[in-house]
Amino acid sequence: MIGEIDDEQELEIRDRHLGHGAWKLVVDADTDSAALLEEGDGIVFEVNGRTVFSGPTNRHVSEVTDDNAGTNRPGGAETTTFTGISDTSAFRRTIYPAPGTAITAAGVKQPVDRTTLTAPAETVIGTLINQHAGPGALVARRHPGLIIPTSLGRGPTITSAERFTDLHDHTFTLAAGAHLGWRVVQHGTSLVFEVYEPRDLTGEMGFSVELGNVAGYTYELTPPEVTHLIIGAGGEGKDRLLFEFAQPSPLWPGLRIEEFKDSRDLALEPSSDDDTDWVPPATAAAQQAEERFAEAAAVQTVAFDLLPTEGLVWGEDVDLGDRVNFDTPRGTVTDIIREVVYQRTPAEGQQVTPIVGDTVHMPRTYRALRRLRREVDRLAAT
Numbered sequence: 001m002i003g004e005i006d007d008e009q010e011l012e013i014r015d016r017h018l019g020h021g022a023w024k025l026v027v028d029a030d031t032d033s034a035a036l037l038e039e040g041d042g043i044v045f046e047v048n049g050r051t052v053f054s055g056p057t058n059r060h061v062s063e064v065t066d067d068n069a070g071t072n073r074p075g076g077a078e079t080t081t082f083t084g085i086s087d088t089s090a091f092r093r094t095i096y097p098a099p100g101t102a103i104t105a106a107g108v109k110q111p112v113d114r115t116t117l118t119a120p121a122e123t124v125i126g127t128l129i130n131q132h133a134g135p136g137a138l139v140a141r142r143h144p145g146l147i148i149p150t151s152l153g154r155g156p157t158i159t160s161a162e163r164f165t166d167l168h169d170h171t172f173t174l175a176a177g178a179h180l181g182w183r184v185v186q187h188g189t190s191l192v193f194e195v196y197e198p199r200d201l202t203g204e205m206g207f208s209v210e211l212g213n214v215a216g217y218t219y220e221l222t223p224p225e226v227t228h229l230i231i232g233a234g235g236e237g238k239d240r241l242l243f244e245f246a247q248p249s250p251l252w253p254g255l256r257i258e259e260f261k262d263s264r265d266l267a268l269e270p271s272s273d274d275d276t277d278w279v280p281p282a283t284a285a286a287q288q289a290e291e292r293f294a295e296a297a298a299v300q301t302v303a304f305d306l307l308p309t310e311g312l313v314w315g316e317d318v319d320l321g322d323r324v325n326f327d328t329p330r331g332t333v334t335d336i337i338r339e340v341v342y343q344r345t346p347a348e349g350q351q352v353t354p355i356v357g358d359t360v361h362m363p364r365t366y367r368a369l370r371r372l373r374r375e376v377d378r379l380a381a382t
Contacts, residue, residue: 005033005043009079011344013045015053017181017198017321017336018172021086023055029062029078037082044186045342047315047352053342054186055086087184087191091133091143093167099131102138114163121155121178122195125171128160129193132167145191146184154195155180181321198321202334205318207304208327213312217304219328224249225296226259229289233266233281241268241281245289249298263288300333301357302326303341314340314352326356333357 010026023043027033037043042056060082096103097110115131117124130136130148155178162170175182181196207214227248233241249255266285270278304326306314318324320340326333339355 005036007031007033008344009346011342013053013342014339015086015320015342016339018175019338020089020168021053021055022089023053023084023086025082026079027082029080034080037080042084042087042186047342048313050315051185051187052315053086054191055084055088056090057082057084059083087186088182089168090184090191091146093132093141095128095132095162095165095167095170097163099137102140114161116159116161118159119157120151120153121158121174121180123151123153124158124160125174125180125182125195126151126193128167128171134193143191145186145189146193147190148193152195154197196319196321198319198323198336200323201318202323202325205312206325206327206332210327213307213309215305215307217302217326217328219330219333220299220301221251221330222299222301223252223255224257224293224298226257226292228256228258229292230258230260231263231266231285231288232260233285234264234268240264243282243285243289245286245293247289247293247297251298251300259292261288261292299358300335301355302328302333303353303355306352306354308352314354318354320354324356 005025005027008025008027010024012025013021013023015021023045025037025043027037037057038060040057043054044051045053060080062078062080064078097114098112099115101108101110103110117127119127126148127136129146132141133143134146134148135142136148155175158174158178160170160174171182175195179198181198183194183196184191185194186192209215209217224247227246229245229247231243231245233243235241263285266281267278268281306312308314311317318337320337323334323336333356335357337354337356338358341353341355342350343353344350
């Protein structure tokens with residue numbers, strides 16, 4: 001069932017660059033809009049004539065309040081809230097070593113340790129998604145309606161050789177390293193895999209209240225999780241080889257937060273003369289420290305209400321994934337637009353709110369669990 005909804009009480013869509021988006025739509029119950037959403041499979045959202053987001057419904061909740069009780073609704077006002085995710089997030093897959101070999105309850109061995117792909121980044125990412133969820137996947141693993149257009153060969157040449165890792169996590173990481181973005185958006189009856197190229201606009205435009213392109217903004221600064229990391233390589237007890245790495249935050253001068261990482265799997269010497277996989281522990285520890293500091297760094301986030309002006313149209317002159325400058329009294333924040341929030345209400349109309357910087361302030365526990373999952377995936381891939 002297809003139709004247009006323009007009488008909602010509240011609309012909020014969160015679209016994320018290389019991330020999982022979500023949406024919420026609140027409508028009056030017993031209306032054509034409510035019936036349309038109940039019978040339909042999800043939403044397609046356009047800005048300036050361009051489809052920027054789509055996604056299926058995964059939940060709806062009805063609520064009755066005493067607002068307007070005694071008028072034309074003696075029992076009060078009833079609304080229904082529909083929520084959903086983006087089509088980018090509507091399928092989740094694990095990367096098989098051999099995508100063409102099914103894994104069954106009877107037990108089966110994969111014919112290869114892993115499948116290695118080397119090609120331009122767009123080609124590698126599209127191939128991975130096609131092999132695990134697209135028309136090229138096993139029939140049982142195909143996501144209905146998903147199509148993968150022919151690659152344009154964008155991005156640098158990269159190599160992927162993963163096994164049993166999350167498809168989204170891996171392809172998001174590949175795209176970030178190649179300075180690309182990807183998403184899935186509904187066009188007609190098809191779910192189309194799209195690759196886009198974020199731009200560096202730091203030399204072309206800036207954002208601030210003074211420049212007249214921002215109605216208001218929220219600035220948030222959070223401290224780093226760690227500034228001094230101690231890594232323990234191989235050995236036992238007093239024979240452990242220890243390294244300390246430091247990365248103080250200029251945003252939090254004088255702050256020292258220490259953390260220990262147990263990396264006893266870093267061998268102090270090769271296991272044999274033929275051990276070509278061995279990496280000197282100092283090199284391996286430095287790489288681990290770099291990854292941890294990048295994940296745990298202090299975060300500046302700016303969410304601003306965009307004021308469209310001549311030469312500044314969202315989706316044309318600036319878009320999700322672009323790198324921009326935002327001027328605040330604390331200095332200029334230079335980062336990627338990692339998220340955009342589209343909001344619409346009868347009273348306020350439609351508002352576009354880009355978010356510069358880290359968009360998801362995860363609790364420390366969740367960050368630790370996510371890091372543990374990566375380390376487990378790394379072990380599983382061996």
